[in-house]
Amino acid sequence: MRTKQTLIALMALLVFPALLFAGTISGKVVYTGTPAKQKPIDMSKEPSCAKQHATPVTVETVVAGPNNALENVVVYISSGAPDDGQVPSQAVTFEQKGCQYIPHVLPMHVNQELKVINSDQTSHNIHPLAKVNREWNKSQPPGTPPLSEKYDKAEFISVKCNVHPWMHGIFAVLNTNHYDLSKGGGEFKLPNLPPGKYTITAWHEDYGTQTADVTITGNETKDVNFTFKAKAY
């Protein structure tokens, strides 16, 4: 029994050498300057959504955290790590709730299943404005089962609702599984990187992109921080 387990472990190491030398890139995304005030959203024409929000809802273009942290930045390996072609079998979900998209930014792998859920008591019509991929829009009345879709090319896609003009989200369709979305403190983490030279890209929907080159030599953690310049308007 023990021999078998050891054998499996050895084989696993052969197949995934990354497990032996798994480097990690981690860091923080921050901004300098003063971000524009996020405008409030008036949902009064859709009372079933308005009543779900105890506090006023604002747009989510720039979500700032404490100490100038910048949330919702997609950080991913844009070159250096060849796409392992492994499409995660788990679907990512995009929920329409309270007439907002949750999450606001949804990263996914090319060809990964995308499930769109309507949890509201009103009809939505989701319309991702794809330019490289095929563009579509679909109506989803309340109670409709989740829609299932996938994108076969890498692209940042702006998503809108054809019924509620204020609804806005992003699909980040990536050619890699090495990605993360910066959290409330601006932190991100890209684990399990085999040794090599990488280019990391940080993408923000309003502030644009930034890149950094990182070399991973072995079992180590490299710190990389990104600083975006905030726009006053």
Next chain:
Amino acid sequence: MAKFFSITIVLIAIFSAIPILRHTWVAPEDISTHGALIDEQMSETMAEAGISFLAAQFILALFIWKFSNRGPDAKIKSFPGGAKGLVIAALLVVGVEVMALGVFGVKAWANVYLDAPSANAMPIQVQAGQFAFYFRYPGPDGKFGGLHPELINEGSQNIFGLDPEHDVDARDDIVAAEMAIPVNKEVHLLMHAKDVGHSFFVRELRVQQDFVPGLDVSLHFTATKVGKYEIVCTQLCGLGHYNMKAYLEVMSQQDFDNWLKQQAGQ
């Protein structure tokens, strides 16, 4: 059988006139200074069209009653002077009636469209787009910033395509999803569509005006009663048309000033 048909026509005509004459369906309360003229015009139109309708039905019934039992050999009499005279006479009668409605209606129409708004009328811009109305106030500087359609981004709530970074006038512009106005103050409404045709309809205001893409339409009115009224789109504009509405809040001047301040602070 023909006589039965003739009586049925008369009965249908009379029964359809009864609810109109009894005012079964009353118009919603009028809250505008010009609404009385519009209502008067509507009643005049209804009366004239109603009389013509009843007359036409009664004459039809009479002819059926009188001539339905003719034998196959009966001679058909033609209208004196032939059909030409009849057509000209009909055109004159109907034409004069329509012209008269138009001429008398101009005074109601002019109030909203033709006369220039007074110098101190409050300008509000309204933009219709699938499927919401948005309203813009010029802010404390009294000037609207320029419009840059390429900058329209609903995701960041730049509904009108303003450029506050380069355009000082746009910085204090107030954009809202509801329309607040002070009571007894003239409002000059500047209307444009973002995408397709829409319509701005407030029953109580007696204002119903289409948005035509590419045209800047303007009208003016004065609301006379504080309250909350519904603004609906009455031009089928697409999938979400049923849900395209906003609210008109008519407030006291003081409430309105507070509302503006609150909007500006957001």
